[in-house]
Amino acid sequence: MTDHMPDDLSAIDRDLRAYTDELRPRHGVVRNIQGEWVLLRHDLVVQAAQDHDRFSNAVSSHLQVPNGIDAAEHTAYREALDDFLSPAALAPFVKAFRQVASDLVASLPRNVPVDAVSEFGVRFAVRAQSAWLSWPTELEDRLVDWVAQNHAATRSGDRSRMRQVAQAFDDLVRSVMLPRRGVESKHDLNDVTARLMRTEVNGRPLSDAEIVSILRNWTGGDLGSIAQCIGVLLHCLATRPFLQDHLRNGVPAAEFDAIIDEILRVDDPFISNRRVTTCPVTIGGVDLPQGARVKLNWTSANRDEAVFGDPDAMEPDRNAEHNLVYGIGKHVCPGRHLATLEMRIALQELLAATLSVALGPQHLAQRAVSPVGGWAKLAIVLT
Ligand code: HEM
Numbered sequence: 535m536t537d538h539m540p541d542d543l544s545a546i547d548r549d550l551r552a553y554t555d556e557l558r559p560r561h562g563v564v565r566n567i568q569g570e571w572v573l574l575r576h577d578l579v580v581q582a583a584q585d586h587d588r589f590s591n592a593v594s595s596h597l598q599v600p601n602g603i604d605a606a607e608h609t610a611y612r613e614a615l616d617d618f619l620s621p622a623a624l625a626p627f628v629k630a631f632r633q634v635a636s637d638l639v640a641s642l643p644r645n646v647p648v649d650a651v652s653e654f655g656v657r658f659a660v661r662a663q664s665a666w667l668s669w670p671t672e673l674e675d676r677l678v679d680w681v682a683q684n685h686a687a688t689r690s691g692d693r694s695r696m697r698q699v700a701q702a703f704d705d706l707v708r709s710v711m712l713p714r715r716g717v718e719s720k721h722d723l724n725d726v727t728a729r730l731m732r733t734e735v736n737g738r739p740l741s742d743a744e745i746v747s748i749l750r751n752w753t754g755g756d757l758g759s760i761a762q763c764i765g766v767l768l769h770c771l772a773t774r775p776f777l778q779d780h781l782r783n784g785v786p787a788a789e790f791d792a793i794i795d796e797i798l799r800v801d802d803p804f805i806s807n808r809r810v811t812t813c814p815v816t817i818g819g820v821d822l823p824q825g826a827r828v829k830l831n832w833t834s835a836n837r838d839e840a841v842f843g844d845p846d847a848m849e850p851d852r853n854a855e856h857n858l859v860y861g862i863g864k865h866v867c868p869g870r871h872l873a874t875l876e877m878r879i880a881l882q883e884l885l886a887a888t889l890s891v892a893l894g895p896q897h898l899a900q901r902a903v904s905p906v907g908g909w910a911k912l913a914i915v916l917t
Pocket of ligand 1: 601602751759760859860861862865867870875
């Protein structure tokens, strides 16, 4: 282990995966220039993610429901919230997601470069999430703008800028909550947002601050994740015409979803989550003090040759069991079904309406930099 080794945050202009691929065989744990301990190996990431007592999620002074909460309190929130994201709860939205995807695909130009992330991924994610939450279409541009501002603020590491961006999102969410208050509401009181506002945890209603935090989790972070994932998926399909045709010819949903998971394992754009140690811990042969700030690097763990052999070899069936794209342990992503459903529908509609999806000019492609992975820009050409 080398002290103060830069991690993903410092690897500007490099493919973050190449960087952690290089470090991982020699260092399971590295310390970055922010003083955080970054876990790179699959076994160590799994160990920390499942050791909820010694690796706490209470990493922030801000309210983060449910991701910043530990133990029984966390379980109570998950029990109240997970039902919103179950396959059964999402089934009624399939038609709306398909409509969003097919309208967007129809609006994209053919035979000229289109940016897979901003013109397809972000727009699709924002419209699909708004359809799910029954948010007004007029919010689309504000949400799109917010995704970009949020990435830029996090990348800058500037706390006051991050606070401003968080405040802007809270204002946006409160504007959606307001018309759902009171009896004169013109909205359908059974929409997802309204039902969330009536949800109780441990026998008491959620506070406004909790609702804002949950909606921030369900939209703010994840719009960006879905958009980045779509960029990765389209890069993979554009460079593998055989796979593209296989999917275009129609495969069962379960097979489609397994292929999506495996493509994202190879190039996981959701890089890491944080923990803080509650006592001294030894992990990967490294002694961490109590209060150590730790990062679980999912992207690196998902490419650990000790588990996956050649990290770039796509083997959906073999690798599914160890895939960490959606995390592991009590904080495992509750949005997995929604994310996979949306991504499958987006790809199905795009493939159905095209003969081919090819890569565009290389100078219009650029890898993303931390805190997100995948592609910042990716030109594709639809025919
Ligand atoms: C492709 C998109 C997505 C990826 C790659 C992703 C990935 C992850 C990962 C790795 C975690 C674990 C965090 C940890 O252990 O600290 C997580 C947690 C979480 N995700 Fe997702 N996610 C995605 C989409 C979504 C969506 C669409 C939603 C909701 C609408 C969502 C809601 C959440 C929430 C609330 C948590 C915190 C759970 C907890 O702490 O108990 N995610 N996600």
